[in-house]
Amino acid sequence: xxxxxxxxxxxxxxxxxxxxxxxxxxxxxxxxxxxxxxxxxxxxxxxxxxxxxxxxxxxxxxxxxxxxxxxxxxxxxxxxxxxxxxxxxxxxxxxxxxxxxxxxxxxxxxxxxxxxxxxxxxxxxxxxxxxxxxxxxxxxxxxxxxxxxxxxxxxxxxxxxxxxxxxxxxxxxxxxxxxxxxxxxxxxxxxxxxxxxxxxxxxxxxxxxxxxxxxxxxxxxxxxxxxxxxxxxxxxxxxxxxxxxxxxxxxxxxxxxxxxxxxxxxxxxxxxxxxxxxxxxx
Amino acid sequence: xxxxxxxxxxxxxxxxxxxxxxxxxxxxxxxxxxxxxxxxxxxxxxxxxxxxxxxxxxxxxxxxxxxxxxxxxxxxxxxxxxxxxxxxxxxxxxxxxxxxxxxxxxxxxxxxxxxxxxxxxxxxxxxxxxxxxxxxxxxxxxxxxxxxxxxxxxxxxxxxxxxxxxxxxxxxxxxxxxxxxxxxxxxxxxxxxxxxxxxxxxxxxxxxxxxxxxxxxxxxxxxxxxxxxxxxxxxxxxxxxxxxxxxxxxxxxxxxxxxxxxxxxxxxxxxxxxxxxxxxxx
Amino acid sequence: xxxxxxxxxxxxxxxxxxxxxxxxxxxxxxxxxxxxxxxxxxxxxxxxxxxxxxxxxxxxxxxxxxxxxxxxxxxxxxxxxxxxxxxxxxxxxxxxxxxxxxxxxxxxxxxxxxxxxxxxxxxxxxxxxxxxxxxxxxxxxxxxxxxxxxxxxxxxxxxxxxxxxxxxxxxxxxxxxxxxxxxxxxxxxxxxxxxxxxxxxxxxxxxxxxxxxxxxxxxxxxxxxxxxxxxxxxxxxxxxxxxxxxxxxxxxxxxxxxxxxxxxxxxxxxxxxxxxxxxxxx
Numbered sequence: 001x002x003x004x005x006x007x008x009x010x011x012x013x014x015x016x017x018x019x020x021x022x023x024x025x026x027x028x029x030x031x032x033x034x035x036x037x038x039x040x041x042x043x044x045x046x047x048x049x050x051x052x053x054x055x056x057x058x059x060x061x062x063x064x065x066x067x068x069x070x071x072x073x074x075x076x077x078x079x080x081x082x083x084x085x086x087x088x089x090x091x092x093x094x095x096x097x098x099x100x101x102x103x104x105x106x107x108x109x110x111x112x113x114x115x116x117x118x119x120x121x122x123x124x125x126x127x128x129x130x131x132x133x134x135x136x137x138x139x140x141x142x143x144x145x146x147x148x149x150x151x152x153x154x155x156x157x158x159x160x161x162x163x164x165x166x167x168x169x170x171x172x173x174x175x176x177x178x179x180x181x182x183x184x185x186x187x188x189x190x191x192x193x194x195x196x197x198x199x200x201x202x203x204x205x206x207x208x209x210x211x212x213x214x215x216x217x218x219x220x221x222x223x224x225x226x227x228x229x230x231x232x233x234x235x236x237x238x239x240x241x242x243x244x245x246x247x248x249x250x251x252x253x254x255x256x257x258x259x260x261x262x263x264x265x266x267x268x269x270x271x272x273x274x275x276x277x278x279x280x281x282x
Numbered sequence: 283x284x285x286x287x288x289x290x291x292x293x294x295x296x297x298x299x300x301x302x303x304x305x306x307x308x309x310x311x312x313x314x315x316x317x318x319x320x321x322x323x324x325x326x327x328x329x330x331x332x333x334x335x336x337x338x339x340x341x342x343x344x345x346x347x348x349x350x351x352x353x354x355x356x357x358x359x360x361x362x363x364x365x366x367x368x369x370x371x372x373x374x375x376x377x378x379x380x381x382x383x384x385x386x387x388x389x390x391x392x393x394x395x396x397x398x399x400x401x402x403x404x405x406x407x408x409x410x411x412x413x414x415x416x417x418x419x420x421x422x423x424x425x426x427x428x429x430x431x432x433x434x435x436x437x438x439x440x441x442x443x444x445x446x447x448x449x450x451x452x453x454x455x456x457x458x459x460x461x462x463x464x465x466x467x468x469x470x471x472x473x474x475x476x477x478x479x480x481x482x483x484x485x486x487x488x489x490x491x492x493x494x495x496x497x498x499x500x501x502x503x504x505x506x507x508x509x510x511x512x513x514x515x516x517x518x519x520x521x522x523x524x525x526x527x528x529x530x531x532x533x534x535x536x537x538x539x540x541x542x543x544x545x546x547x548x549x550x551x552x553x554x555x556x557x558x559x560x561x562x563x564x
Numbered sequence: 565x566x567x568x569x570x571x572x573x574x575x576x577x578x579x580x581x582x583x584x585x586x587x588x589x590x591x592x593x594x595x596x597x598x599x600x601x602x603x604x605x606x607x608x609x610x611x612x613x614x615x616x617x618x619x620x621x622x623x624x625x626x627x628x629x630x631x632x633x634x635x636x637x638x639x640x641x642x643x644x645x646x647x648x649x650x651x652x653x654x655x656x657x658x659x660x661x662x663x664x665x666x667x668x669x670x671x672x673x674x675x676x677x678x679x680x681x682x683x684x685x686x687x688x689x690x691x692x693x694x695x696x697x698x699x700x701x702x703x704x705x706x707x708x709x710x711x712x713x714x715x716x717x718x719x720x721x722x723x724x725x726x727x728x729x730x731x732x733x734x735x736x737x738x739x740x741x742x743x744x745x746x747x748x749x750x751x752x753x754x755x756x757x758x759x760x761x762x763x764x765x766x767x768x769x770x771x772x773x774x775x776x777x778x779x780x781x782x783x784x785x786x787x788x789x790x791x792x793x794x795x796x797x798x799x800x801x802x803x804x805x806x807x808x809x810x811x812x813x814x815x816x817x818x819x820x821x822x823x824x825x826x827x828x829x830x831x832x833x834x835x836x837x838x839x840x841x842x843x844x845x846x
Contacts, residue, residue, distance in 0.1 A: 192537030255756030419666030474819030
């Protein structure tokens with residue numbers, strides 16, 4: 001594993017006018033680098049080597065077993081299981097990390113997502129989508145990290161989605177049914193929630209063209225499971241499968257998320273997923 | 283939107299003896315500033331302009347749609363809905379952010395809270411209250427951020443609550459009933475929890491005078507919904523409404539929290555709130 | 565309370581070649597230090613005084629009541645209750661903080677854990693264990709903080725567990741029963757989850773020798789309660805008590821976690837713990 005550390009590269013790119021020693025001092029203060037890793041960091045940055053999980057070097061000094069589980073199982077076995085594409089695994093991982101507000105590993109997985117073919121436009125849409133499904137604070141924390149990764153890859157405004165693009169066409173009948181159900185249940189409890197759910201989410205966010213409906217569902221289901229919010233899993237897992245997610249892919253999503261959101265969240269989701277799978281197979 | 287960035291101002295105030303370039307280098311390293319924003323940051327700081335969400339500038343470079351939702355809907359429409367005062371919305375937002383341990387947006391919303399009439403004493407009490415309702419770690423993380431905002435506003439010890447003030451008078455009958463119920467249910471399971479719930483929470487924290495009981499309930503209900511802890515919502519929503527929170531205000535709280543804690547948490551809370559509203563209307 | 569601040573000591577240790585003013589500038593920028601605390605910080609570091617909660621000084625400037633609750637109740641009363649050893653309380657606290665991704669107080673509690681007799685090997689294993697029970701992101705965030713604390717204590721590779729040690733012997737009958745039950749329930753839903761649960765968790769992680777099975781259970785139960793994941797509490801609380809955790813210790817765990825994960829999470833766990841206690845006493 002090479003000693004390429006994403007944050008260092010980002011630092012140099014953001015701060016060209018400032019002497020490297022000072023930036024490195026700040027980086028050390030931030031815990032991103034040890035003195036020992038500085039010498040290696042700069043050449044690796046120049047080499048444009050594949051993104052590596054910088055914090056694995058830290059883990060060697062704290063938890064060698066965690067490094068072993070990561071290198072011998074998670075990265076070479078779990079990620080390479082058939083049943084869910086690398087691109088999809090990247091989307092699932094990013095959604096899970098943002099849902100759990102875990103930004104420290106996000107640079108590594110954003111770089112990996114770009115390598116795996118997730119487009120900058122799609123990453124941008126995932127973050128916007130997560131604002132509604134994990135709250136503004138989680139999305140804004142992801143923005144702060146993603147800005148650095150985008151700068152490193154020289155991803156400019158031309159590669160971002162339009163703020164207000166032409167929307168996908170809506171399945172009016174299905175949406176009318178959904179809206180009527182929610183209005184009946186909660187219209188008198190929280191008319192504001194009901195209104196924004198229709199106007200901002202289902203007649204706007206979900207119709208934005210730069211993330212496919214199936215991928216929005218992948219993001220949503222991953223986020224729900226990662227945050228332990230199983231009550232909404234049946235609706236969104238069904239929606240995902242209606243949009244083309246296969247049962248095998250959903251099953252692999254559960255396996256993948258176990259590592260990024262912890263076993264308990266996935267074990268809470270398993271009976272719910274089982275219920276959805278069984279109902280659909282009838 | 284002006285390029286005023288709260289953290290820069292805080293940095294300069296905290297570090298007057300240290301040359302600005304070095305502080306800026308650290309700020310850049312921290313991802314608070316891009317080189318491009320430095321020129322603007324200093325005059326804006328001097329101008330004492332209204333607090334702006336500094337991270338929105340970052341969002342422009344990552345997720346233009348998120349900026350649009352924030353500027354065109356969240357800040358100008360959601361926040362200005364009738365039914366819940368700006369001051370209350372600020373309290374709800376701060377409670378939700380602390381409950382979710384999301385400190386990156388907290389400086390912006392603390393500044394906004396001060397603008398909206400939330401007193402420093404009240405902010406201080408909200409943080410202390412959250413120690414018990416979201417854990418010590420969340421409160422201490424909020425302390426670290428709030429210290430900077432208070433320093434920026436020159437809020438000193440004279441504007442903080444006393445550590446041990448004269449407490450509000452207690453409704454002894456209601457408290458005896460609550461204590462007896464909890465003792466009966468859990469006295470043999472966790473006598474320590476039962477004891478501290480009485481001694482530290484209901485005979486102390488809730489009686490501290492610098493945050494009104496209705497506002498403590500507003501904080502508590504917001505925190506519970508934001509953290510997905512619906513089991514305690516019925517007790518605390520009833521308590522809030524007994525202390526003067528109207529159903530319309532509770533309904534708007536749900537709408538407001540949807541944006542800061544994500545739609546799933548609010549959709550999990552909706553049936554619970556509906557149950558409380560229906561029981562009370564009988 | 566002395567003004568010893570853990571991060572400063574760590575900074576100086578990590579960055580010997582860099583002048584102290586620059587490191588301090590970065591530390592100030594990070595919000596770890598105020599100008600006022602610098603003079604005291606260095607002598608205290610040299611004195612090797614007991615670790616103190618650095619952020620309490622911040623809290624004095626924001627929430628004096630929170631300081632009072634911490635100093636007059638949490639640290640001198642709660643921590644010293646009989647029924648759960650200081651060492652166990654340290655394990656519970658670290659697990660709760662990692663489960664909630666709350667790293668800001670972690671340095672203080674890691675230092676306290678070392679003082680309380682938790683071995684570096686055990687801390688290392690707790691972090692690895694948490695990767696599976698709270699997700700990789702939480703464990704890696706803990707790694708970044710723990711690295712500094714270990715460096716400060718000059719804890720090197722010789723004090724860490726082997727990546728692949730000789731495992732404890734397995735109770736084959738009990739494990740076969742567990743595996744069969746999970747296979748029956750979820751084998752068709754997520755075969756990957758079922759496989760890794762057996763291969764990586766119960767035939768590997770749980771058998772690693774440098775954290776006793778009873779302590780792994782203590783970590784797991786604390787993490788579950790702290791993250792609000794009560795669905796898995798019955799299995800793991802029973803497992804903990806089968807491994808030697810007494811009911812009194814479990815009861816104190818609940819009391820202790822209330823302060824670190826907030827009252828609502830503990831009140832959600834109380835009826836579940838009550839059910840486990842009652843079933844076992846029959």
